[in-house]
Amino acid sequence: MTQIVQPSTLPGFMELLPKDQLVFNRMKDIIRKNYEEKGFLPIDTPVLEKEEVLLAKGGGETEKQVYAFKKGSTDIAMRFDLTVPLARYVAQHYSDLSFPFRRYHIGKVYRGERAQKGRFREFYQCDIDIIGNGSLSLYNDGEIPSIIAKTFQDLGFEAFTIHMNNRRILNGFYRALGVNDSQEVLRIVDKVDKIGVDSVKEELSKIGLSEDAVEKIAEFINISGTTDEVFAALDAMAIDDEEFKTGVSELKEVFSIARTLGVSDKHMIPDMKIARGLDYYTGTVYETILDDYPAIGSVCSGGRYDNLAGHYTKQKLPGVGISIGLSRLYYQLNEAGLLKSYDDAASQCLIIPFDETKEEGLRLLKTLRDEGIRCIFYGESGKIGKKFKYADHLNVAYAIVLGQAEVESKKPKLRNMKTGEEVAMSIEEIINFLKNEA
Amino acid sequence: MTQIVQPSTLPGFMELLPKDQLVFNRMKDIIRKNYEEKGFLPIDTPVLEKEEVLLAKGGGETEKQVYAFKKGSTDIAMRFDLTVPLARYVAQHYSDLSFPFRRYHIGKVYRGERAQKGRFREFYQCDIDIIGNGSLSLYNDGEIPSIIAKTFQDLGFEAFTIHMNNRRILNGFYRALGVNDSQEVLRIVDKVDKIGVDSVKEELSKIGLSEDAVEKIAEFINISGTTDEVFAALDAMAIDDEEFKTGVSELKEVFSIARTLGVSDKHMIPDMKIARGLDYYTGTVYETILDDYPAIGSVCSGGRYDNLAGHYTKQKLPGVGISIGLSRLYYQLNEAGLLKSYDDAASQCLIIPFDETKEEGLRLLKTLRDEGIRCIFYGESGKIGKKFKYADHLNVAYAIVLGQAEVESKKPKLRNMKTGEEVAMSIEEIINFLKNEA
Structure with a gap:
């Protein structure tokens, strides 16, 4: 008999249900798209770094919060922001980079802070920085607000x-x-x-x-x-x-x-x-x-600095950058009830076959997927009510119930899961309808 | 005088230059797109878990490889795969999930393995699993190959x-x-x-x-x-x-x-x-x-299991799933020279103004970006050769050199960075041209 361990996460670590994760990922995608459209290059540094490298600057409040440990004889630390890894990266790969080096980095960072509401020990930062080699023109400082503005507009904010x-x-x-x-x-x-x-x-x-x-x-x-x-x-x-x-x-x-x-x-x-x-x-x-929510504080901050990587190189590397603390932003917008407007379904349509129409149902699944329609197939047995409940839970907009009669008439019924309305349509009509609705 | 710490990463940790990171991310995006199109829901569990939860199964080779440490009085461990966190997640959130629960998870996992070529201590896994509640139909086992096939086709493989x-x-x-x-x-x-x-x-x-x-x-x-x-x-x-x-x-x-x-x-x-x-x-x-590369071994593996989360719940949760070890796959394809076909530029066009045409250059930048063209602006001073070299390094396809004459004629020259050919075009022509080329 297996002993049951209570399943739980560490305190202060955010974990979302899928419907909320969809919204979180949507926000992350919007930020990433904006960073990429402005020609920032991606980097993805290790979460673990040599402790002596990560804490080269040393001292301060941050150091106490760092997750640091030994593995064998190696002193390891988890990154607590994306700026120190950027400094190490640029110094280390200096001769392989082109300057001004425009990089974005979206990743998790770790701080063992005192646990409190809305503060997380693991959280996403979404950073862009532009690093010059010796000098960096003021143009870059002026471009930053245009990136912030477009990003927050795309996130759905006007004010x-x-x-x-x-x-x-x-x-x-x-x-x-x-x-x-x-x-x-x-x-x-x-x-x-x-x-x-x-x-x-x-x-x-x-x-x-x-x-x-x-x-x-x-x-x-x-x-x-x-x-x-x-x-x-x-x-x-x-x-x-x-x-x-x-x-x-x-x-x-x-x-x-x-x-x-x-x-x-x-x-x-x-x-x-x-x-x-x-x-x-x-x-x-x-x-x-x-x-409308000044109490949240700054949702995107940054600035110009004279020298990014003085702890790692003698090269003078001025830069300008900003950071969005996505986990905190998500949490606060969610608490304020500001995230409702995102559409959060992963699938548009659920195909519900009967035992005798499974083969036809699979063919329909293939046909719709080939047309780029996001649909899934309910392959389990059970009562129809349970199947509709599944569609509701997943927030699927439409269901197709495929009985023997529908297979023979070649006109399955498309059910609107919000209104309950059912309309018999040919496969071609279903494809056109779902494509227009998507 | 700041003391210089040698900038370097821990051994066995992959870190890519931006041009390679673009290719890596492209692969990750293709996998994600395929998982999403098939209606899998995202989850994103913490990298850190309670050690007693993560190692509930205990024993074996894996346990020795786990990065585990104490913070205060808490025993913490870094996840070594995405399956154990999935089991914990499903058991913990059981009553909030709809079954069959189709989830994808793309994230980093950690194993302190002996360092060797092509083996990484931090690596991406790209997993899908379908979890049933009590039972799970064989349909799901049959859908898996269709997902694998489409994913590898989209990654550019036919064989x-x-x-x-x-x-x-x-x-x-x-x-x-x-x-x-x-x-x-x-x-x-x-x-x-x-x-x-x-x-x-x-x-x-x-x-x-x-x-x-x-x-x-x-x-x-x-x-x-x-x-x-x-x-x-x-x-x-x-x-x-x-x-x-x-x-x-x-x-x-x-x-x-x-x-x-x-x-x-x-x-x-x-x-x-x-x-x-x-x-x-x-x-x-x-x-x-x-x-064509059997020596690489399996690039996507998985199967059906009877009970996902026996260590965390008495619920019987059968499932079927697969995993792509993306870091290893990327490394091996790269070593085999199989990644060339991806186009790896972040920007399509670089605008190169002179001091007296910066204002016009910024307007052009705005115009092109408003049209959805990925372009960047070279705001630094310097010789034209250095600026072209920057465009070359970034693999930018086109450059627009904006002299006073071009501003006056309203026909800037679009330079093909591969051929060196320059053609004077109106802004509208440039927009149409770049949109068609994208």
Whole structure:
């Protein structure tokens, strides 16, 4: 007698039922299609890497979350993002790649985070990056919003906004204000959407900033209006800092390129509040907000960095990229009830034969499949109600019940599984009908 | 100064350059498309499972190869195939699934095998299984060859043969011969393609079989000819064993169903030599051989089993399924030089602007992308030769060099990157041309 082990997954690991998996895969396919249409090349690095390679950067919160273990005498770690593997990949295969190297990577990553709602220990990231060899033109920063916009439109969203900033603007602005620890300021400013401007001002005063500086910062992060109004306000601040000016000029060009590529101003806005990671990005930064669901936070983020792979090569490899955290996005959209509009059936038609019409049923299956119609065959015995229930469960749109009479008349009945309506049709009529419905 | 860590992957882990990854992904897409068209539903289980769940069956060679580790106090293991996760999945979600449950799963699995050429420690499996609830009709066994055949045809193969057998035939045959340890016999017989019939006979004698039994086994595994001839030979053996007769009858029906579904006899053959795993399969078994490359071994195998998930549930869940080991298949086809025929460019066209025509170039990029043409934009500065070299490296078919004269004439030159030929065309002509070429 076999002992039964309780079947269950590890806590914090997402696993979907097939009908939900269909929706998840649809989203993944839409993202992939968008990345491929823009000429990004696929890579697929191992989930397992040498620990010393994956943790070359070392330190920080991430390291504690990494799944690491020994196999024999080898120290192995599971990737926790797709950026470190990209850096290793580009450094390792440098001489075989063409630059700018446009790559996409859609894959699972692993973080042993504290389990909490909507946070997963295994999740999909969908990344694109464009890596330059020594230098990389600003054109690439400007193309990114056009890719984000098209992707989220294809995912079925019309109301979203890409918030953009440039780290040079922030560096220059805070330097001009005489702020010594701009990272501390950025950390406080980053909380403005949660705690409000007044609390931000209070905290800024606490770390010793002058009243004047605090007011200027409040004014700066509050700049709003249309894109052109924000840029006019930035110019009007007359900040006397070269890096600030360069940053503003770059951000203007990024908007200009994105506009030329068809991104509407309703989908993008300069936003002085966003900074992204504190020590990684060096130029343009992106966050994407679903306007009707701001609480979800950014659903697609990224930016420009000076040097991708400094831990693995002496080559200077600047880049710009974005990432969609698909598992989290799926989970949140599903929780918000926003995924209903996807059609989630795998098959269009179920053929239900009787014992004496199985042979005819198989022929019909072949005929319909040869015509590219997605259909399946119910080969089990059982009552007709059970068979219709199967069709309902699979969300199949049509069923063909094949009795002896239908075989003889050569006009099987096509049953609409939603309405229950049945219409006798010739095979040719069925083919034409199902092809038009598909 | 950052210390440089040598960028490298773990030994035994496959990693491809983008041009090869494109081919790999094309193969994966073809397999997926075939599985989906036949109405299989996707599942995507976690790569990490509870060790006690994954190793519920326990023992054997596999267990030594499993990547297992502790995180906190949790014993975790990486999946080593997609079958055990399927069993766990079906048992766990039993009440939410509809049976027969047709699922496909394409994903990475992990085995810490001794590293050797063409064997990988991380590799893709592409599985389909059909799981019944209590029972499962033989129709499903007969559908499998039609899926294998279409998939390998779509992968570009015409010369392949699905070898099929039925474990009941083997059980009955060896029982009728009075063989006590049929597993030992199967192990020896399995080597016939490598060591030849004479050596097999020698080994069979050594384990104590009578001369008569050895002759009968040799005759049995040598049965050849057309499908109908093989069945006639099996009938002529007049084996007096009910299980043998049931097995032959089932195998005949599987061939009959497969024929009705359009599988040509040139793509399938009954083969008494194949048995697959010794303790898992209970009925039909499949192996697929590329006729011109038999040394590769079976490229798609599987069979019928009585009970999928006995370790996780008391429900009886018979099933039938097949698996394609994609990483190994890709590697072997690539080594054999059989992958050339795939077209492996990600983009069809590269737009090369000059500094003064970047704006026009971006507009052209938008226009072509809006028409669904896969094109990219060369935004970096540099000499024209470097830009053409980039197009060549990416295997882009066409380039558009956009000088001031071309902008003014509104007739950019489309350059065929293979022939070097350049033709001035209006934007509309370029669109029509590239759409027809795609």
